[in-house]
Amino acid sequence: METHKQLTIGLFGFGVVGEGLYKVLQQTPSLKAELKKVCIRHPEKKRNAPAELFTTSKEELLEDPSINVIVEVIDDADAAFTIVSTALRNGKDVVSASKKMIAEHLEALLQLQQETGRSLLYESAACASIPVIRNLEEYYDNDLLHSIKAIVNGSTNFILTKMFEEGLDFKQALILAQQLGFAESNPKLDVEGYDAVNKWTFLLTHAYGIKAAPEEILFNGIQNIQAGDAAVARARNQQIKLVAQAQKLQDGKVAAFVLPQFVNHDDHLAFVKNEYNGVVIESGFADKQFFYGKGAGSFPTASAVLSDISALRYQYKYEYKKLYHHTPHELSNDLYLRVYVSFDNLDLIPRDQFAWIEEWHAQEERKYLVGVIAFGELKKNNWWREGNTSLILTPNPVIEDVEIRKLKKRSLELAGLV
Amino acid sequence: METHKQLTIGLFGFGVVGEGLYKVLQQTPSLKAELKKVCIRHPEKKRNAPAELFTTSKEELLEDPSINVIVEVIDDADAAFTIVSTALRNGKDVVSASKKMIAEHLEALLQLQQETGRSLLYESAACASIPVIRNLEEYYDNDLLHSIKAIVNGSTNFILTKMFEEGLDFKQALILAQQLGFAESNPKLDVEGYDAVNKWTFLLTHAYGIKAAPEEILFNGIQNIQAGDAAVARARNQQIKLVAQAQKLQDGKVAAFVLPQFVNHDDHLAFVKNEYNGVVIESGFADKQFFYGKGAGSFPTASAVLSDISALRYQYKYEYKKLYHHTPHELSNDLYLRVYVSFDNLDLIPRDQFAWIEEWHAQEERKYLVGVIAFGELKKNNWWREGNTSLILTPNPVIEDVEIRKLKKRSLELAGLV
Numbered sequence A, B: 001m002e003t004h005k006q007l008t009i010g011l012f013g014f015g016v017v018g019e020g021l022y023k024v025l026q027q028t029p030s031l032k033a034e035l036k037k038v039c040i041r042h043p044e045k046k047r048n049a050p051a052e053l054f055t056t057s058k059e060e061l062l063e064d065p066s067i068n069v070i071v072e073v074i075d076d077a078d079a080a081f082t083i084v085s086t087a088l089r090n091g092k093d094v095v096s097a098s099k100k101m102i103a104e105h106l107e108a109l110l111q112l113q114q115e116t117g118r119s120l121l122y123e124s125a126a127c128a129s130i131p132v133i134r135n136l137e138e139y140y141d142n143d144l145l146h147s148i149k150a151i152v153n154g155s156t157n158f159i160l161t162k163m164f165e166e167g168l169d170f171k172q173a174l175i176l177a178q179q180l181g182f183a184e185s186n187p188k189l190d191v192e193g194y195d196a197v198n199k200w201t202f203l204l205t206h207a208y209g210i211k212a213a214p215e216e217i218l219f220n221g222i223q224n225i226q227a228g229d230a231a232v233a234r235a236r237n238q239q240i241k242l243v244a245q246a247q248k249l250q251d252g253k254v255a256a257f258v259l260p261q262f263v264n265h266d267d268h269l270a271f272v273k274n275e276y277n278g279v280v281i282e283s284g285f286a287d288k289q290f291f292y293g294k295g296a297g298s299f300p301t302a303s304a305v306l307s308d309i310s311a312l313r314y315q316y317k318y319e320y321k322k323l324y325h326h327t328p329h330e331l332s333n334d335l336y337l338r339v340y341v342s343f344d345n346l347d348l349i350p351r352d353q354f355a356w357i358e359e360w361h362a363q364e365e366r367k368y369l370v371g372v373i374a375f376g377e378l379k380k381n382n383w384w385r386e387g388n389t390s391l392i393l394t395p396n397p398v399i400e401d402v403e404i405r406k407l408k409k410r411s412l413e414l415a416g417l418v
Helices: A016-026 A077-089 A099-104 A106-116 A132-138 A154-165 A170-179 A194-208 A227-235 A298-312 A375-380 A401-414 B016-026 B077-089 B099-104 B106-116 B132-138 B154-165 B170-179 B194-208 B227-235 B298-312 B375-380 B401-414
Strands: A008-012 A034-039 A069-072 A093-096 A145-151 A238-248 A254-264 A276-283 A287-294 A335-343 A354-361 A367-374 A390-400 B008-012 B034-039 B069-072 B093-096 B145-151 B238-248 B254-264 B276-283 B287-294 B335-343 B354-361 B367-374 B390-400
Touching (some): A016 A034, A069 A298, A077 A093, A077 A099, A093 A298, A099 A106, A106 A194, A132 A145, A132 A194, A132 B132, A145 A194, A154 A170, A154 A238, A154 A276, A194 A254, A227 A335, A238 A390, A254 A335, A335 A375, A335 A401, A367 A375, A390 A401, B016 B034, B069 B298, B077 B093, B077 B099, B077 B106, B093 B298, B106 B194, B132 B145, B132 B194, B154 B170, B194 B238, B194 B254, B238 B390, B254 B335, B335 B401, B390 B401
Parallel strands (some): A008 A034, B008 B069, B069 B093
Antiparallel strands (some): A145 A276, A238 A254, A276 A287, A335 A367, A335 A390, A354 A367, B145 B238, B145 B276, B276 B287, B335 B367, B354 B367
16 A cells, blocks of 8 residues: 655644644544644743743744644734745645635645645635535536535624524624634624635635635625524524525526525524534535534644644645636626615615515514615625624525526516517 | 546446436536446347447456446446456456445455555445545544444435324335335345445445444344334434444444434434435544435436546545554444333343343333343344334443443442442
8 A cells, every 4th residue: 555654743833723733643643643843922821732842933843854744723824824835835745724824825825836746735724624625626526516505604603503592692692602712802703704705715716616815705794683683584484694605607607605694494504503514515416415513613623634634644635626627617796696684774775776675674673675686786885784784695595697687578578568 | 737547437237327327427528537338238228328338248348448447336246246356457447336245345345456456436335425435534533533323324214204204104104215216126125224234334444444244243224113113202302213333432442233223303313314314423523523415316326426436537546544554443242232122022022131121111002111231132132123023222322341330330339239
């Protein structure tokens, strides 16, 4: 059988994930990987590991020829990029958990991998314990992948679950999430959708060969969702989830977005509660598949990092098959979304931007409408992010451009206008 | 990037899966795989493909040097083994969907792969559209995989679902399954658990490096489950599923079996309805993961075959890491199971074989008990398969030998006997 590479690891970062990894490595003797050095920023902190393991000099790791794997689990995306790119250039394989860094530097990282021939793995950066990247990369052929729909952020899912199951309002739920360690002390990254869209950028690369910056993808978080929205969902036997979605359209392009969405109670994503993540893949012949697991936390993340380390023993690399070996897909703006919008003040809703409005509910405490709006309008305008307005997609929100044109033609016919 | 192998395929079998594959290949141009010849047994049957594609001579495929991939989706396990072994020896890579053949000839197939250096892939043979083999092979380190619990047979799951949700009795549900094409006209293989245990043998190899013949694994089907058992389950807010399970014990050995099991309503496997399959993996640090998808049917099976074909372009092989690169685990008999047994005639129940009995229900129409029995007793004796007796595991059925010894010691102490 194939020989394995002996791995000697230099680790950047010894926070919850780094320390988790240290413990996991100690309990995984079969891996035969040696952790040689750990680079940290704060040497004064007490660590649960021998002092001689630590250094504050990154060169001690990056310039050490006996270290052939750099594992990077630090919080600072810019520093992470410097470390990862230097390591690749110095001929080392790299495992990274920095979704923000990967999302923002995807293009450069793709090029570095091609130039150096080294492997960069980052399974832990999306859905932690769920092996979603490798499955998208290896298992689903481009031609067959109809759609992928996922809950990729555990903190927001935890908050939404608590709003639903325990009737907490957004702020109470957020505080609980922070107390339990599921949300950062500055929760903006999670709550406003930045973390989810970062993950979605590179999942789109592995799913469809799409190279898009986070800002090219329509996204929002859950910061505007109110108890009244949750009540509407409950009355419809639905839940609200922050759903990252990508869907192939009839013209072969892909619609992609990360937005709150009403989810039917029998939808697979409704099964995903608390800090868990879930991925639903629809493909041409396999029908629906569903992957579920812990998406955050030190040990789930560390175990995903470990799986990447383990794969390096067998010289595993992402081949980015959808990008390099197929015709990559493009993102589309030519679609419509069916949305629910709740608001305090009707004057702030630009009704003319809607193709049509199907429901008005103006009596209740929380007013809302359900309507169909062009994707491009949502991308261009910001009214739906502001004030007390909250926009949530309906189940199956994507309406293709061709369908709209058919519907318009039909209504003109019915009106006797053509 | 790596060059790909140009694939020229010889296909054995043009039943529902073979024809499904033919259609899938036509709709997957990016694969650039050419289907050169299809070997069939009945040339007189009308086929939805050009006549020149077909032959009845297996040599025309196996001896054709331009064919570098043999795909085998026939029903006859012995013929399949001849085809697969000849193909490997003739230097061809092979994709097979024959679980029975793989289970029965696992040892020989392992050796053939080592001798010839060719690749034999069979993702479609277990859980069809769920990429369970590749995930077990690539993703879960031996040291960390605590347990794997799965529904691997769609037909029995369909029957059990109908018994539960529509109150059908076993025979009615079976007839419905046959009408819908989810069960063979001779349903013994599915219903009596043979199909499930066949799949479980090689999943155990990929999960734990265990090489066991189907007859070494304790198994049963659902043929004895009665409406009364379903009523007991409903009263306890549980369902009955045919569960394949493997669990690491404290001594490092593995308990493995395929038996009907009561499943709590919030268990992931309770989510798996009708003809679907599901796999729950518990690992040391990633916690619980859950994979779900269609386990049978022509297109899900064909799509899994297609994924294997696609992987051959990149020279993918199973490395059987748990077997060759780790210390493989052994099967254990040193454990106890907590079981429910329902029966008509108490005289047929060998009460002395139980370590203890926790519940007796003799009043109802259907009598039953709940007790703890040594695994070895179940393996040795057949009373629980016979007549109107039905044995179903309770949730979390495994009790380790060491726990029993502690409990025994404690009860002797309590009785003042030590």
